[in-house]
Amino acid sequence: MEFELEDPLTSFQDHQSDTVPILFTSESDHMPSQNFLISLKTSDSLASFRREAISYMSQFARNLDPFVPYLAVNYMDRFNSKQEIPQGKPWVLRLLVVSCLSLAAKMKNTPLSLSDYMREEDCIFDAQAINKMELLILDALDWRMRSITPFPFLQFFLSLSKFQDPTLIQALKRRASELIIHALNEIKLLEYKPSIIAASALLSASHELFTLQFTSFKASILTCEYINKVVGGCRRT
The missing domain is CATH 1.10.472.10 (Cyclin-like)
Incomplete structure (x- = not known):
């Protein structure tokens, strides 16, 4: 069965809200x-x-x-x-x-x-x-190959926003994924948890693609209890 980077815990199921806390508590184990x-x-x-x-x-x-x-x-x-x-x-x-x-x-x-x-x-x-x-x-690696990367957090953070247009959501997700992949060579990013990288990539993508909605989008992401001021430092990396 194919391993889905966007759903590392339950690749055979749709996104489940009860898996989110597990993602946040387990992400450090894959760094x-x-x-x-x-x-x-x-x-x-x-x-x-x-x-x-x-x-x-x-x-x-x-x-x-x-x-x-x-x-x-x-x-x-x-x-x-x-x-x-x-x-x-x-x-x-x-x-x-x-x-x-x-x-x-x-x-x-x-x-x-x-x-x-x-x-x-x-x-x-x-x-x-x-x-x-x-x-x-x-x-x-103790055979722990189902790595938790930034990608499963993208959809979660997008779900916190007020965006309803599927085209807009997909554009943000696609651009954020590109930013994450293109930054693979950045050593400093290894300091940050995958969730922080995901949130930072989405903020950068939002600022780039939908400037007028950036402030409200940023506010929605920062409502997440798992995210703190580290996001700002990651965006500047």
């Missing part, structure tokens, strides 16, 4: 560790490794559903939070990227031909090597 964030800020080599990995991933995922590489980066960041990555070995980066993409594609039930990744310059990855790396990632 990188604080030690990893500190290392990203203080280690040029680790930050460079992440940028290069995302760049490498985007090259091979450009024809895929954009949610697949987003999920793959979530796996990669969480894995790197628990495992020290050897420096100066490009093949390790490539193998990690390919394996995270493979796992994300499986979760999203998206066809992915690993033959495109088996040979990269002088590095050869066979199916056994990729499968072994996948198991290492799964073990490090």
